[in-house]
Amino acid sequence: MSERTPDESQRRSADAFEIASAALGSPEAAARAYQGPDAPEMIRAAANPGPKNLAMMGLQPDAYFPPPTDHGLPQNFWQSYGMAHRRVQPGGWTNQLNVSDFPISTDIAGVQMALTPGGIRELHWHVQDEWAIMLAGNARITILDGDGHMFIDDLAQNDLWYFPAGFPHSIQGLNPQGCEFLLVFDDGRFSEEDTTLVSDWLKHVPREVLAKNWGVPIDKIVPAMDSLPGGGKYIFQEPVPPSLEAARAAANRDRSPSSSQFTFRFKDLKPQREDRGGRVHIVDSTTFKVAKKIAMAHVTVHPGALRELHWHPKANEWQYYLGGKSRMTVFFNHSQARTANFQAGDVGFVPATFGHYVENTGNEDLIFLELFKSDVYQDVSLNDWLTHLPPDFVKQHLNISQEVLDAIPPGNYGTLPR
Numbered sequence: 391m392s393e394r395t396p397d398e399s400q401r402r403s404a405d406a407f408e409i410a411s412a413a414l415g416s417p418e419a420a421a422r423a424y425q426g427p428d429a430p431e432m433i434r435a436a437a438n439p440g441p442k443n444l445a446m447m448g449l450q451p452d453a454y455f456p457p458p459t460d461h462g463l464p465q466n467f468w469q470s471y472g473m474a475h476r477r478v479q480p481g482g483w484t485n486q487l488n489v490s491d492f493p494i495s496t497d498i499a500g501v502q503m504a505l506t507p508g509g510i511r512e513l514h515w516h517v518q519d520e521w522a523i524m525l526a527g528n529a530r531i532t533i534l535d536g537d538g539h540m541f542i543d544d545l546a547q548n549d550l551w552y553f554p555a556g557f558p559h560s561i562q563g564l565n566p567q568g569c570e571f572l573l574v575f576d577d578g579r580f581s582e583e584d585t586t587l588v589s590d591w592l593k594h595v596p597r598e599v600l601a602k603n604w605g606v607p608i609d610k611i612v613p614a615m616d617s618l619p620g621g622g623k624y625i626f627q628e629p630v631p632p633s634l635e636a637a638r639a640a641a642n643r644d645r646s647p648s649s650s651q652f653t654f655r656f657k658d659l660k661p662q663r664e665d666r667g668g669r670v671h672i673v674d675s676t677t678f679k680v681a682k683k684i685a686m687a688h689v690t691v692h693p694g695a696l697r698e699l700h701w702h703p704k705a706n707e708w709q710y711y712l713g714g715k716s717r718m719t720v721f722f723n724h725s726q727a728r729t730a731n732f733q734a735g736d737v738g739f740v741p742a743t744f745g746h747y748v749e750n751t752g753n754e755d756l757i758f759l760e761l762f763k764s765d766v767y768q769d770v771s772l773n774d775w776l777t778h779l780p781p782d783f784v785k786q787h788l789n790i791s792q793e794v795l796d797a798i799p800p801g802n803y804g805t806l807p808r
């Protein structure tokens with residue numbers, strides 16, 4: 391490295407506003423990022439002439455220039471699949487964010503996975519419950535229920551599935567493009583590296599025991615078991631399977647299919663809340679009976695609108711962002727508040743009972759999932775609460791006028807404006 395020229399040194403110590411603007415992509419972005427009354431002084435104070443990751447800073451403008459209402463340094467509640475290690479092998483790929491990469495989320499872990507047409511996520515099971523949403527393409531799932539009855543279904547974008555702990559299942563990509571999906575588990579310690587794979591298990595059963603179990607001579611199975619890869623197949627490429635009808639007929643040839651419904655057509659659902667600001671679809675065990683441990687709200691917020699100030703009384707919220715741009719401030723009590731920015735592929739987290747909002751800061755619809763380790767979805771709206779108390783009592787707390795109180799939307803609308 392050569393020494394810096396005087397010109398370069400001068401440039402590096404240039405006006406902080408220019409540096410901030412460069413970090414945030416434009417002077418307008420820098421100005422927007424800090425909106426306190428002392429903005430000129432604060433922008434000067436934020437001089438940052440040293441080394442920096444401009445791309446990353448541009449993704450988190452509200453961390454670089456926090457709103458003046460932020461205070462303290464509560465634990466990080468942002469992560470991104472854009473930075474997660476990807477395991478790629480013939481047939482597809484996977485990446486995961488569990489407690490080792492996202493320590494704040496101790497009770498939910500999330501996995502992205504994609505399968506080519508014909509690509510198979512091996513027959514397996516695990517100790518956690520598995521909830522999923524199709525992000526793209528088409529897939530076929532199989533699951534054996536606790537009474538020994540099989541369930542097989544084909545899924546498209548926005549369809550859900552739910553696999554209770556211990557029930558063996560599989561996923562396969564279909565034509566024309568295969569599939570991508572998000573998996574959510576009811577334990578932050580879940581790892582894709584720690585599921586029970588049928589090929590891994592059977593490779594480690596004494597050959598003579600397996601032969602006895604299947605009622606065949608040992609020499610009929612030794613070559614097959616020896617050929618299985620160490621660690622199991624996990625994801626592998628095969629031809630696209632025959633029709634759903636053919637699969638069901640073969641699987642259910644001598645008994646009835648499962649009476650449980652392990653999939654859910656999310657696209658058929660009417661939003662529970664819809665206003666000018668956006669809409670909210672809620673799917674939990676009241677509508678999707680088998681989903682006993684994971685509840686979901688699918689939230690759409692139009693440009694400039696707000697997922698209103700609220701909290702969740704019982705469960706932590708694990709968020710997955712599907713599209714658009716947003717910021718969220720989480721209030722952690724004793725004056726601690728922290729703001730982070732989110733876009734597609736990012737993950738957020740809000741501890742149970744902690745107040746928060748999500749604001750659409752982009753030019754297109756913000757779409758994200760709120761997921762809870764809970765049988766039912768529940769939230770408390772600040773507005774709904776404040777407008778159902780004696781008015782004087784509320785004014786005594788917040789020093790607001792009757793005019794302000796009268797303007798507050800008198801309900802839990804999910805998104806605002808009404």
Ligand code: MN
Binds near residue numbers: 514516520553559585
């Ligand atoms: Mn699984």
Ligand code: MN
Binds near residue numbers: 700740760
């Ligand atoms: Mn929430």
